[in-house]
Amino acid sequence: MTPPENSPDHLHAQAPAHPYIPNAVPAVRQAMLDAVGAAGVEDFYADIPEEIRLRRSLDLPAPLRSEAQLVRHMEQLLTRNTPATRTLSFLGGGCYQHHVPAVVDEVMGRSEFLTAYAGEPYEDHGRFQAMWEYQSLMAELLDVDVVNVPVYDGFQAAGTALRMAGRVTGLRRLLICGDVDPDKLSKIRDYVRPDHDVVLVPTDPATGGADVDAVRSALAEGDVAAVYAEAPSRLGLVDPALPELGELAHDQGALYVVGCNPISLGVLAPPSSYGADLTCGDIQPLGIRMSYGGGNAGFIGANDDLRLVSEYPTRLFGLVPTDVEGEYGFGDVAYDRTSFAQREEGKEWVGTAAALHGIGAGVYLSLMGPHGMREIGETILAHTAYAKQRLAAIPGVEIPYAEAVHFADFPVRFTGGRSTADIHADLRERGIFGGIETAADQALYCVTEVHTKADIDELAAALEEIVK
């Protein structure tokens, strides 16, 4: 029997309703069942046959129903993590430690943005405007007209950009020039497999840059949809051959697709300026936290060319008037994009991806402005060059292609006989996270604006002690 409401018995007779489930209150539940005319919730499961019903409880750990219990449990787990941001870390390679301005955190943490989803312009005008502003700010940084609402990550952006090039040209082969992250290459290969052959053109071992002659002959074989290169390369190298690759691609009717690190573009030329038809990459460096690799979002930039715009599989927000003068409205540009496209087939899917990271990157670019972007680029270039110089001076350390310009990432080779793994283990003892191990005697190191001269000197001093 249900005790009368408001009696002390009622308050203690059963476990309290879970805070996330207000209608778990038995009296409410019963009243709702009565309203519907159901004997119990089992009535609603009438279509699920007995053979596939789970007639036992799930075997899960006991719940931590109070917030305090949950926090305590999570604390026990989190305490076993040592964040790179709280040590001296030289890890980069596609996920970068940059300063995240407090305003970016504040905006990305706003309840409205964090929990909005698919509202219409009349409910979510602010979301539409923020996304359109991200597209616009990013377009200025990339020096292009059109930037998509973010896809999942830079891997996806590269895969999609290449498939777009394939659809525009109707051709099959994709030339990947130079060093590309093997994981990214694995994703690209998988993603383009139904329609394209990936042809890898290795770097010129003499320069670490693209092997231009090899690219030329691969292009001469024909049927090339796109030439893909990265600026900077996976090893951080700024390849002087980048403009020439674009010319070669265009001479053969291929598109030029360039993957880039957007935080470099205050100082490095935007790929569109040296011929890129499609520019792609990941916006994680623009104010998004690393989050153990959860901070990605991919962009694809292009000029306002109908052939290219038609092939975007993602949403593109556009600015339009409303019924009231001076009021901004937003909507989807060319929603029925296939009516402009050459080929309906091979369009990809779009779903929930990484919109909030786009908003965050928009806030970041608004805060940084043109001068901030130039300054951060200059600082990173200088820190990279200084780190290379300091490390190259250490006996037992070599910097491959040291004469080239590197941005943030740079390669290191250990020639003192000790393995990368051993050296990095010793660095950890000293509270330093070495770079990414790329071979038994090689690694990829990274510095950004957050490092100081003292940090780099500390790394050099430590390596000097342990590298042999």
Add this chain to the structure above:
Amino acid sequence: MRIGLVVNPVAGLGGRVGLGGSDGTDVQRRAVELGAVPCAGSRSAAALAELACRTRDFELFTAAGAMGEESASAAGLSARVVYRPRPGDTGPRDTVEAVRALGAAVDLLLFAGGDGTARDVLDADAGTPVLGIPTGVKMHSAVFAVNPRAAGEIAAGWVLDPGRPEVRPAEVMDRDEAALREGRLSSRLYGWLSVPYVPVRVQQRKAGSTGAAPEAVGGIAAELASRAAPEDVLVLGPGTTTQAVAAALGAEIPLTGVTALVRADCGCGCADGCCSCRGLRPRAPDLAPAPPLHLNPQGHETALCGCVVAGRAVPRAPEGVPFGQPSSYRLLSSHLTSDQLLALATHHPLLLALSPIGGQGFLLGRGNQQISPEILRTLAPGKLLVLATEAKLAALHSRPLLIDTGDDDLDAELSGYVKVLTGRGRTALYRLSH
């Protein structure tokens, strides 16, 4: 902007009293005896009211009395009367004459009635875009708005955005009265009228649900081409889908009748299209060459030869045509009769592609009776293809596709589930019944 209105005052009279139609004065008289109350006038007024609440920027032209004038005043609108029926009960001839009189004066003609009225409008052949206000009993035709208010809404869109709404041909269907007298329930495709095409603008979409537009036919054309052997003669049924698909394949074909296409290029890369490098290749050596058909103006009968490309690598497309685009086709012959189709089938492999009638689902036996049971029986397995956009299938609301070839055994044989080509590499499995 000038809008016209013609009301068939007796349309729908039979419906309320279970007569299943209102065509013919006997039926109408019987309906009134049974207590039927005309509703065409009030439904037309509702459409006009909807139009007027959205815009006043139009002039209304109509016919006198119950043929439109009364509906206009019921909606509080003044109208210029340009046609007066003869005294007495109005009939189909009045509709035809009113449509002709109004057609010359207006930009868009609204007509209120059912399938019978739509046929009268078709007969009038006024050439003006029209839109049906549904007031009849039978409304199988695709020329009607879903309800009177929707008709007003579409007309308002037309007024407010002149020239923008696309005009598309829509089917005029009606029951086959002759067949009905023989005790068979059957309907016929009578032709097409031009109606404004106003898709409901897509306002709501989940975060990023772009993809192929449900109306896109380019993918269907590509899929069809990929399923056609180079030597296949492509036989297309009538209708808007097949016409659009043919256009995507590079051939302009009429909306009506059965059409044959052949590959414009056999794929061997030869300069003159393909004829010179291909010999006549009858399907069986003992068959005589095909009898002359009414072929294309160049008289390229030899183009009907099978194109032998076995053993060749699939070649590059000619200059300017992106590789992977659907193969290009050209018109061989249109308005084929069933005899001509049979003759064609004797010497050439046919690939038959049909699209159901929108909203109603008839695939065979309505508007394409030229495709006779004999021809259907000559088709090799897999050589009958059904084409429809996903939107067209959705509009059937899970009702099956229908066939009525006149050959019950064949109907039964063909019934079951068919693969409907809905895009490149996309099919829907759909019920086909008789």
Add this chain to the structure above:
Amino acid sequence: MSAHPAAGPVAPEDARIADKPALRRFHQASWDEKLIFELGSPGERGVLVPEVDPEITEALGGTVGLPAGLCRQTPPALPEIGQQQVLRHYLRLSQETLGADLNVDVGQGTCTMKYSPKVNDRFVTDERIAGLHPLQDESTVQGALEILHRLEGLLKEVSGMDRVSLQPGAGSAAIYANVAMIRGYFADRGEAETRDEIITTIFSHPSNAACAKTAGFKVITLHPDADGYPDIEALRAAVGPRTAALLITNPEDTGIYNPRIAEFVEIVHAAGGLAAYDQANANGILGITRAREAGFDLCHFNLHKTFSTPHACGGPAAGACGVTEALAPYLPRPTVEYDAESGRYWLDDDRPHSVGKIRPHHGVVPNLVRAYAWIMSLGAEGLREVAETAVLNNNYLLHKVKQIRGVSVPYAAGRPRVEQVRYSWEQLGADTGIHSEQIGVRAADFGTHYWTSHHPYLVPEPMTLEPTESYSRADLDEYAAILAEVAREAYEDPETVRTAPHRSTIHRVRPEALDDPAVWSPSWRTYRRKVLGT
């Protein structure tokens, strides 16, 4: 003389504030905010960057020179704005956004807009998650790896599958990962060429067809039978030696549970194909029935739906793929493993049959942490209570909504729905000329939102509602009352509905320019060039 009357005693009835009206008098925030490009002035700065240490410049002998053609010539035309002005701009935009935290968000059917607990956000903004680099040494991320490993274990039990990958970035990416695994599985059996067809249903999420297509498969779509159930005869006609897999949602987006689901799976298995379960609609069946019992080889969950992580304006989200032992070798790499002997968690990247990387690194870790915390706060009984309450809420809302004039509930008459319902305003449309989309716009005037359906519309004038377990009875009553009021207006005062919105941030947009390449403006620079001519 005072402008105010002399103070005197106020009668209680004069101090009494009237009861709230039945429907709230909502108005969306409307700041009439400019575009970010119209703010600020040259020289203003939002944040400063560390300058290069003069000693570094000295050591380098100057600044770093870039190769020819690779030095940016003109700075990007970004705005220059002070910090507070940037903050204020974005806070205003956030206020003009109706997040799920603010409204009774039951209107976005299929998306499971449940409450995302605030405490879980605390864990992921913690530096010990937010500050982790994905390639840190395993010894320094044992807590993160343990969370991933434990979450896999929880989802294994919830689905009954043998292994779960947490790498996909969202639901569609998880479907894609499943399709990639299916392709890998048949490739290893030499059947990659012959099994090239994937079957799905029209009421499954369109991403099933789209992902299969993107991965190179041909797609066969099944339409429902007259009752709205997936057509088993159509499936029998569709399967064959070319069948690679069936991708199917259950319950489908209509809220109807397919009672013959196990038979569907058997038919596909008998033809040599695999069966993958799109569990986007799992919220009503947690602990009730599982992929395992129905015989599936693969399944996926959307962690941002069923497992509460926030939708974030359209991501980041997170997906999870569950597979049987036979498919486990094909999982994306790396997997997280536990070595009981050393008590250490480690990453297994040496998986030769793996489909490779579906995204960089280990998945959208913040959302994996949130999903883990959410499940831990509920436990087995809590998950079951989630499911049962979501279904009760849905059928309660169904009961209220179907009493509204002009609404119908197509298909499966009289049968219960699971966690959502696809309704139809067909009758209201015929009676009043008002479309479902217009009702949605008017409903926004009351501080809420609803969604129609995917295209093409099989149900005319559709509306899809999914109330989840998060909303109270009062919330549901309020939502139903809003719909009833808008329907009443449609019949009695259609002009108000037709001219909505009336209480939104903005007025009706003029969308024509969005489809015209000559003027469409996906960015500030295109707007300036094509529309303003500057």
